[in-house]
Amino acid sequence: MQKRYRIKREKEFQEVFAAGHSKANRNFVVYQIKKPGQTHYRVGISVGKKVGHTAVCRNQIKRYIRQSLLELSDQLPGDVDFLVIARANAKNLDMKETKTNLIHVLKLSQLLLEAQAE
Template identity: 85%
Template sequence: MRKRYRVKKEREFQQVFEAGHSKANRNFVIYQLTKPGQAHFRVGISVGKKVGHTAVCRNQIKRYIRQSLQELEPQLRQDVDFLVIARKNAKNLDMKETKTNLIHVLKLSQLLNPKQGNQVD
């Protein structure tokens, strides 16, 4: 995922946390903040040490999330900044389960465009 598609700065993370809305399932929490007129969505990913004690584990979870979002990119709303926060159970998911759970929580938060099919490969 390109850098312009990422929420990187602490100030931007805090803005989404404070002003945004959240939805969750057992594995992920999504905070979102609508930004009208924005050219494309931006995403921040957070995987804490409670989720995976080693950097290897946390980085694998982040890679799964990034890959899933990259595959879902055409279906995602473009006018939002959102944060994906992994919960403890996320460390037990493989790539396919990660994508399925992300689709579920993205639908709950209404970030997936209903016009296009939401398929799990």
């Protein structure tokens, strides 16, 4: 995932938290905020120490999330910033389960433009 598709600054994270709407399932929470005029979506990923005690575990979860979003990128709207926050159960998921759970929570937040065929 290219850097222009990422939310990195604390101020931008806080803006999405404060003004955004959230939806969740057991493994992920998604906050979103509309950004009219923006040409592509931006995503922030947060995996706290409660999820995985080691950096290796947290980074693996982030890689799974990034790869899943990359595979779904053509179905995501361009005028939105959103955050994906992993919950404690996310450390038990493999790549396929991570993608399935992300699809579920993105559908709940109405971020997927078309249905994903599995």
